[in-house]
Amino acid sequence: xxxxxxxxxxxxxxxxxxxxxxxGEIATACRFxxxxxxxxxxxxxLVVVSAWEASGMDPTVSGFVFTRMGCLETLFTSDRKGxxxxxxxxxxxxSEDGCTWIFHLREGVxxxxxxxxxxEAAAASLNRTLSRGSLFKGTPVRDFSGEGLKxxxxxxxxxxxxxxxxxxxxxxxxAPTAFDDKGEALDVVGTGFYRMVSFQExxxxxxxxxxxxxxxxxxxxxxxxxxxxxxxTRALLAESGEGDIVVDISSENAARLRQNPDISLFSQSLPxxxxxxxxxxxxxxSTPKVRHALSLLIDRxxxxxxxLKNPDAAxxxxxxxxxxxxxxxxxxxxxxxxxxxxxxxxxxxxxxDKGILMKEGKPLAFEILTYASRPDLPLIAEVLQQSLREExxxxxxxxxxxxxxxxxxxxxxxxxxFMARNFGFVADPIGTVITDFGPEKGRxxxxxxxxxxSSFDSAVGRYLTTFDPQGQRELQKEMTALxxxxxxxxxxxxxxxxxxxxxxxxxxxxxxxxxxxxxxxVTWAE
Numbered sequence: 087x088x089x090x091x092x093x094x095x096x097x098x099x100x101x102x103x104x105x106x107x108x109x110g111e112i113a114t115a116c117r118f119x120x121x122x123x124x125x126x127x128x129x130x131x132l133v134v135v136s137a138w139e140a141s142g143m144d145p146t147v148s149g150f151v152f153t154r155m156g157c158l159e160t161l162f163t164s165d166r167k168g169x170x171x172x173x174x175x176x177x178x179x180x181s182e183d184g185c186t187w188i189f190h191l192r193e194g195v196x197x198x199x200x201x202x203x204x205x206e207a208a209a210a211s212l213n214r215t216l217s218r219g220s221l222f223k224g225t226p227v228r229d230f231s232g233e234g235l236k237x238x239x240x241x242x243x244x245x246x247x248x249x250x251x252x253x254x255x256x257x258x259x260x261a262p263t264a265f266d267d268k269g270e271a272l273d274v275v276g277t278g279f280y281r282m283v284s285f286q287e288x289x290x291x292x293x294x295x296x297x298x299x300x301x302x303x304x305x306x307x308x309x310x311x312x313x314x315x316x317x318x319t320r321a322l323l324a325e326s327g328e329g330d331i332v333v334d335i336s337s338e339n340a341a342r343l344r345q346n347p348d349i350s351l352f353s354q355s356l357p358x359x360x361x362x363x364x365x366x367x368x369x370x371x372s373t374p375k376v377r378h379a380l381s382l383l384i385d386r387x388x389x390x391x392x393x394l395k396n397p398d399a400a401x402x403x404x405x406x407x408x409x410x411x412x413x414x415x416x417x418x419x420x421x422x423x424x425x426x427x428x429x430x431x432x433x434x435x436x437x438x439d440k441g442i443l444m445k446e447g448k449p450l451a452f453e454i455l456t457y458a459s460r461p462d463l464p465l466i467a468e469v470l471q472q473s474l475r476e477e478x479x480x481x482x483x484x485x486x487x488x489x490x491x492x493x494x495x496x497x498x499x500x501x502x503x504f505m506a507r508n509f510g511f512v513a514d515p516i517g518t519v520i521t522d523f524g525p526e527k528g529r530x531x532x533x534x535x536x537x538x539x540s541s542f543d544s545a546v547g548r549y550l551t552t553f554d555p556q557g558q559r560e561l562q563k564e565m566t567a568l569x570x571x572x573x574x575x576x577x578x579x580x581x582x583x584x585x586x587x588x589x590x591x592x593x594x595x596x597x598x599x600x601x602x603x604x605x606x607x608v609t610w611a612e
Contacts, residue, residue: 129307129308130308131292131306131307131308131309131310132306132308132309132310132330132331132591132605132608133309133310133312133323133328133329133330133331134154134155134309134310134311134312134329134330134331134332134333134604134605135312135314135320135323135324135329135331135332135333136151136154136311136312136313136314136320136332136333136334137313137314137315137317137320137333137334137459137460138150138151138313138459139288139289139313139315140152140285140288140291140311140313141288142271142288143264143271143272143273143274143285144218144270144271145158145215145255145256145258145260145271145274146214146215146218146219146220146221146256147256148288149255149256149258150255151291151311151313152255152258152274152276152278152282153255153258153278153601153603154255154600154603154604155278155280155291155293155309155311155603155604155605156278156279156280156293156304156309156603156604156605156606157274157276157278157280157281157282157293158255158258158259158260158274158276158277158278159173159174159258159259159276159277159278160173160174160252160253160254160255160257160258160259160601161173161174161175161189161191161208161237161249161252161253161257161259162174162175162249162252162253162513163253163601163602164253164513164597164598164599164601164602166595166596166597166598166599166602168357168408168409168410168513168598168599169513170249170250170253170513172192173192174191174192174195174203174208174259174277175189175190175191175192175237175252176190176191176192177189177190178190178249180553183244184241184243184244184245184246184551184553185240185241185242185243185244185245186238186239186240186241187238187239187240187241187248188236188237188238189236189237189238189239190235190236191203191204191205191208191235191236191237192235192300193235194300195277195300196277196298196299196300197260197261197263197275197276197277198261198275198276198277198281198282198296199261199263199275200298201261201262201263203259203277204232204234204235205231205232205233205234205235205236205237205238206232206233207232207259207261207262208230208232208237208259209230209231209232209237209238210232210262211258211259211260211261211262212230212237212239212257212259213229213230214260214265214269215256215257216229216230217269218269219256220256220521220530221251221254221256221257221512221517222251223521223530224520224521224524224525224529225241225245225247225251225520225550226241226242226243226244226245226550227239227240227241227242227245227248227251228240228241228242243550243551244550244551244553245550245551246549246550246551246552246553246558247512247514247516247517247549247550249513250512250513250514250516250517251512251517253512253513253599253601254511254512254517255511255601258276259276259277260274260275260276261275261276263275264276277299277300278296278299278603279295279296279299279301279302279303279304279603279605279606280293280294280295280296280304280309280603280605281293281294281296288313289312289313290310290311290312290313291310291311292308292309292310292311293308293309293310293311294307294308294309295307295308302607304605305593305607305608305609305610306605306608306609306610309605312329315458315459316458317334317335317336317339317458317461318339320332320334320335320339321335321336321339321342321343321586324343324346324349324586324588325343325346325349327348327588327590329586329588330587330588330590330591331585331586331587331588331591331594331604331605331608332585332586332587333583333585333604334459334460334461334583334584335351335584335585335586336461336462336584337393337394337395337396337462337582337584338393338395339461339584340353340395340584340586341395343584343586347589348588348589349586349587349588349589350586350587350588350589351584351585351586351587352583352584352585352586352587352594352596353582353583353584353585354582354583354585354596354598355406355407355408355580355581355582355583355598356406356408356508356510356580356581356582356583356598356600357405357406357408357409357410357508357509357510357515357598357599358406358506358507358508358509358510358580358581358583359401359404359405359406359506359507359509359577359578359579359580359581360401360460360462360463360466360504360505360506360577360578360579360580360581361401361404361504361505361506361507361575361576361577361578362380362454362470362502362503362504362575362576362578363500363502363503363504363505363532363533363534363535363574363575364377364380364502364534364535364574364575364576365500365501365502365535365536366534366535366536366537366574367535367536368452368501370435370445370450370452371452371502373433374571374572374573375429375432375433376429376430376433376435377572377573377574377576378426378429378573379425379426379427379429379430379433380426380474380479380576381419381426381573381576382420382421382422382423382425382426382429383421383423383426383427383473383474383477383479384421384470384473384576384578385421385473386400386401386402386419386421386578386579387400387421388421389466389469389578389579390579393462393465393466393469394462394579394582396582399579399580399581399582400579400580401419401577401578401579401580402416402418402419402577403416403418403419403566403570403577404566404569404570404575404577405509405515405566406580406581408598409509409510409515410514410515410562411509411515411519411562411565411566413562413563413566413567413570415563415567416566416567416570417570419570419576419577423477426477427477430443430450433445434446435450437478441478442478442480443477443478443479449480450478450479450480451479451480451481451482452480452481452482452501452502453481453482453483453484453501453502454467454470454471454481454482454483454484454501454502454503454504455484455486455490455491455494455500455501455502455503455504456483456484456485456486456503456504456505457485457486457487457488457490457491457505458485459487459488460488460505460506462579463504463505463506464483464485466504466578466579467483467485467504468483470504470578471483488505491503491505491531491532492530492531492532493531495531495532495535496531500535504578505532506581507522507532507533508600510598510599510600510601511599511600511601513599513601516546516549516550519546519565520546521533522534522575523537523539523542523546523565523569523574524542524543524546525538525543525546526538533575534574534575535574537572537574539568539572541568542565542568542569545561545564545565545568546565548561549561549562549565583596583598583600589611590610590611590612591608591609591610591611592608592609592610592611593607593608593609594607594608595607
């Protein structure tokens with residue numbers, strides 16, 4: 087055995103050892119570290135490797151894992167083209183005042199516990215999301231009710247984006263038996279083609295085919311979800327063949343994996359952007375002029391070419407070309423350091439004898455908080471640190487878990503954050519736009535900090551009560567133009583999703599919106 091291969095298997099053994107509870111599960115987990123043992127197993131599972139752990143069994147928190155594994159389902163799903171197609175609901179009707187929606191549910195759908203999907207069960211699941219989750223925060227959704235195969239949604243005011251919200255993972259429909267009398271999650275009980283059979287601390291989840299599934303049944307009997315935050319380890323799992331579908335591959339590793347004859351490397355543009363979120367309450371970020379000056383100092387094209395291996399990933403605006411909100415009328419953000427320096431001078435930031443920009447005796451200095459589960463983020467943050475230091479701006483970079491960003495934003499300690507935002511989790515980007523840039527009382531912990539605009543809030547309100555597609559498009563342009571003018575966040579680079587797929591499997595279809603299940607339609611190649 088070659089030394090490199092041997093080291094891979096040693097590493098994989100250690101991963102399994104520390105990922106499984108210290109019980110007989112160790113043997114179960116570690117049998118997948120040997121290809122010989124895997125072949126001898128009665129039904130080798132399809133192994134999906136991702137960066138993200140499941141933080142418990144509550145769909146409002148970890149539904150992303152359960153929907154992407156085909157365990158939980160939503161009323162609608164992505165059509166892979168930015169639109170919506172039926173899943174558990176077949177169609178819908180809207181009242182004349184736009185405040186009542188009637189969704190017709192699919193007949194003959196069973197939950198994994200053998201009970202039947204009804205409007206009452208769907209309403210109970212969605213009302214729980216309404217009360218516990220953040221999905222409907224800031225929206226006019228009032229409640230859900232159901233009878234037979236009808237589900238009724240009531241809103242305080244017209245809410246044209248409701249179907250798009252119902253694609254989100256936290257709106258997945260769970261059986262009543264998934265929760266106790268207080269609404270706490272006991273188990274994951276959905277309607278998907280896989281049902282969960284084991285949950286090992288959120289890092290290793292096992293699934294088996296649900297024989298009573300209403301649609302196209304799983305071709306592969308068993309599946310395993312393996313959460314591996316380290317990007318290098320994920321790449322090794324792809325190279326060794328232990329991961330059948332490995333997502334969130336870094337650009338550097340993608341270039342290497344393309345040369346592997348046993349792997350198919352899929353790359354796809356996503357409606358996601360790497361951005362620098364600024365605390366506009368801080369004096370040096372409080373004016374659009376300074377924020378634009380910082381933007382002019384960022385060489386996006388060089389970053390995208392050197393680190394992402396794709397110059398087209400340089401973000402000329404917030405929304406990439408694959409996003410429905412991309413505004414072709416906007417002048418792209420540019421790299422113009424001389425103009426950026428001049429704007430900072432105009433704002434009173436002048437270099438001292440060491441070249442550090444100072445104003446009123448204080449340096450232009452701040453911390454960038456980022457996280458490693460998106461492998462390119464720390465690398466780009468370090469490039470930003472170096473390039474801004476050359477301009478006299480003192481930047482430190484701190485790498486933590488992603489959850490530190492909303493925590494630090496909540497306690498007021500966050501100065502800047504370099505992060506990835508996905509404008510596809512809700513099929514219409516308005517879902518993310520509201521929580522990132524809308525009225526502050528309805529925001530989450532990932533968007534603009536202490537920035538507000540009455541004009542923007544007005545446009546959001548008009549958008550949500552407009553059902554005409556052309557009218558919505560005009561409002562999209564209005565909002566994106568305002569964000570480009572104000573720059574409460576600074577877009578840096580758009581995303582290409584790299585997925586390594588073993589040639590032992592076939593049938594994979596990627597979804598740019600990242601909503602449809604990874605194993606959907608997948609079969610063994612042999």
